[in-house]
Amino acid sequence: MHPRRSAQEVLLCDLCETVPLQSHCEVCDVNLCVNCVGKHLSDSSKKHNVIPYLQIKSTPNYPRCSKHADKHCELHCDKCDIPVCSTCALFGEHKGHDVSDVLEKLKIKTQNLQKDLEEIETKIYPRYEEMASDIQTEKAEIETNYGELTATAEQEGESLHQEITAIVNRRKSDIQEMKNKHLSTLNKNTDEITQKITELNQIISDLKSILKSNDVSLTSTYKSRNSEFRTLPSKVRVTIPRFSAQKINKDQLNEMFSSLSPLSINTEHGDTMKSAEAVLSPPVKPLLDDPRLTAAIDTGYNNLYSVSCLSEDQVWTLGANKTMKLLNLQSKLLTSIQTKSGNAPRDVAVTRDGDLVYTDTVDKTINLVKNKQIHTVITLQKGWIPFRQVWKPCYVCCTACNDLLVTMVSDDDKQSKVVRYSGSTETQSIQFDDEGRPLYSSVGYISENRNLDICVADNKARAVVVVNQSGKLRFRYTGHPSNTKQSFDPHGINTDSQSHILTADCPNNRIHILDQDGQFLRYIHCDLEFPWGLCVDIRDNFFVAEWFTAEVKKIQYL
Template identity: 30%
Template sequence: MSTVIMSAPSDEQAAMQHYLVCGTEDCQKNGQFYCNDCHRPLCERCRDEHVKNPDTKFHEIVHYRLRKHQLPVEKCKLHPTRNVDIFCKECKVAICSKCSTMKEHHRHEFDDLEEIYIEKYALQQDEFSKIQKYFLPTTQGLKLDIEADVTKIQKLMESIRTSMKAEAESLKNLVDEVSSDSIEDTHIMEKTLLKMLKSEETTYDDYIAYLGKMSDEFQQHLSLENQKILFSEILKIKTIPETTKPVAPVFTAGQFSKHDVAQLLGRVIVSNAEPKKRKIQPIVAVTTYMKSTVKQLGQSKEKSDVKQTPSLSSSATNVREYSVLGVDSVWHVSVDKSGRLWVSDWRGNLVQTDLQGNQLQKIQTSGREEGYHRATQDRDLIYTDKHKREIYRITLDKKITDFIKTGDWEPLSLQSSRINGDILVGMIKDKEAKVTRYNKVGKDIQNIQRDNQGQGLYSDPHHITENINGDICTSDYKKRAVLVVNKSGQHRFSYRGQGSGFYPWGICTDVLGHILVYDSYSNTVHLLDQDGGFLSVILSPQEGITSPRGVCVDDENNLYVGQRDTNTVTVYKYLQ
């Protein structure tokens, strides 16, 4: 495979393109076909001439991606002038054609080593594709899942610690309250006991006073003047009043331990439940097209004059690139029928570029990362001004005209129908969102806002496209889903990715009804069937993309991918 880099000689800053070059001498066109007999790429014109040439008309010509890889050159050890190209089935060794005539291989059966190599190469390529399209993305998804679990566990444990501290503080407050009540009870007990002792003390004070009085009377009786009284009266002394000793309260220390306190507080318990295994996406969906490709490699040559229905390739191939001047990133891409690009970045710059990457026009818009512009069937461009709540049209003569006013609704995303030319607009107002259909002249003819249960269907319809069956496919970042309704507005299905995370961005459809959507969570482009079934990951970081955002497919089944951190638009072939 040869690759050439071409640039416009008149402008050193013009964008550079990369593509496969035809193997015919002095031909610099795109070599999208391949001759398996000559082992060289061919452009469409050279392929037609190859078929017409009597010397090569029976050669096997296929699409480049279905080519038979040429057998590596290996010299025979016994016959150094010959290449090893035969496999002896009896001896299980690779030999040259001259070796096959030797007596050691008499009457042995031989196979074409190149055919064996092609088959083995296809099988190895299949395994390699599995690594790129299944094992690596799936493992990276599991790793991201683990990282999400790490964050989740950290937050959970911090929440548990906060709860434990709050519970301990609550217990401390209860202890303080009980202790305070008990101390107050001791003050009451003390007051009662002291009052009783004071009363008994008063009793003895009164008795002492009584004894003093009685002593005085005795003195009087004993005097000479009162001797007669002594014989007539006998003084009696009252008994000492009885009192009781107070019963002193006894403090009984609480009988508790650290374990008792732990029983009062909550505990963290590790569950004995069986851990659930992480969900691993089965490989069946990924390998289906790999197997079909291996089968195709062994089929007869394709007739050059028969136009076949496109089919999926085993992998996406980078066929060219554009470096677009005037933008610092590529968040959305539109392609018109002439192949010219409209590219926008997150700053609102909207640039049109030709096939060489030269800037044709540039305007400033209010759009940012949304899919807010789209080429129409008439080769015009329509784009939104969400601040003015209006949709504008740019004609071929670069004239900008008012097209649709959206009232109170802020337009985000646009799609021009390839079926009937209708305009589909994703828009928001306050916390509501909807998709509105306008006809070619800008008349409102349909509003889609709620699902089959009457609930709000959309939240952030920032990219929108239409499938070949009339389905309206919307990429809703806040809902983390691709939402699909039929042409009547009835909700058909929602696609939410293959793992724990899915943040859809750019979305488009192709001639086979596939839905292609970029997932910013895993930096991959997912390929879905018409009913939302996951088929495969057709682009991942292994293909050299890092942060794709805008995706679209042109009339030649080329996939255009714009990236967030570069002004480069990369074109891939994924259909053949």
């Protein structure tokens, strides 16, 4: 079994390294077997504290506060992303910041560490090994290939005897020089990959040590480097020279002698391996010159807010009441669901399994409708909580890996963020940029692009805000730069198979289509009246919820 993939390793004593461990010295941070405990305690230079190994995890090793030596950091500042003590959170530099239990953050970060380790071991490291093996194979073939070239030169030299001996020698010298350059290039490529493999081995070792350790400081300060290694090193492609046979002419022997093509060394930039959630690129579909309205659905609401595709001919709709309706293209009501709380839902989305999800801002819940039964999967804290911000869920979308992305606003409506949930567990929170500034003025509709970017319609800032899957800002789109007369007012947002970003510009009665890098491509009008919500079906038709008319319009644009 591969040593890095052994899931059931026997943990051995750190001293004798032969007998399974049973105890742990918290002072010296060493693992001990029964035989070595006495030997370890005989060292009277320290006051040892030996406990059963299984009790290690039950006693958290909180870091000490750098500002207050007598305090342990049992809280985590969400804004600064560091462990803090209660005094710093209440009265110090972190006063007013959102804080959470450090062990909760430790649990999330430990999960991320485990994911990083798994990706390195199962995906990234094997690819590096494969590349190194390919180069070794190519190097082994060099002797054969260049030997054949040399033999060809010798055969031609023998046919021309003494007249071309000098030329043959020059050709052999050229071949040897090319061979040396070829080997030198591949050796350089090998050294680069070997260096990366060495770094990966060290990262794997460090990650295992962190996961094995109980040190909160190590886990809290860990910074993932997986994205750095997903882009593989450049791979050298060398074209083996070949002879181009020429008819021998003794009068112009040198010019007519078989020429040797130059050594061609081309570097292919290393592929960037997609993470587990990434999907294959679809076939290219160009934009239609004349988008076409193909259906109009009367929803029966007074005002219409959201639409979410169950299929290409069935959509869930949401108006200004507590009832959510499933309608077909002929406006026929197929199913209706009323919220559990009796409140009007804020937004709806359809999971990859075809179930309905809706947010209840008043009740502060996120709910799943499965087989017409409502299950509350996420309940946010209610009421005033000391030193913690209280949040309300707003808009929701389902990701490629069946996570939920939820936009949230604080109870005082002053802060906004995006939260990722896997099941009912929060796995990511996106609120600030690299400079600690808020990413969002407000949070509206949300969608995940095929390249895993997270796209939010920030209506208050009159912008579409796009961050990558790690939460790092990619760009803000504030409307077509040539349009200075009409204010951009984005509401609904969605994406298609081409990684286009579509957003509804309500008062201007049009849809903006952007590419995945935020470049404006075109407007779509199609006689829209105050378009609000958006969704895209599996065939890249988009559905628009019109607020005033309460109609859903289906439009073909690709």
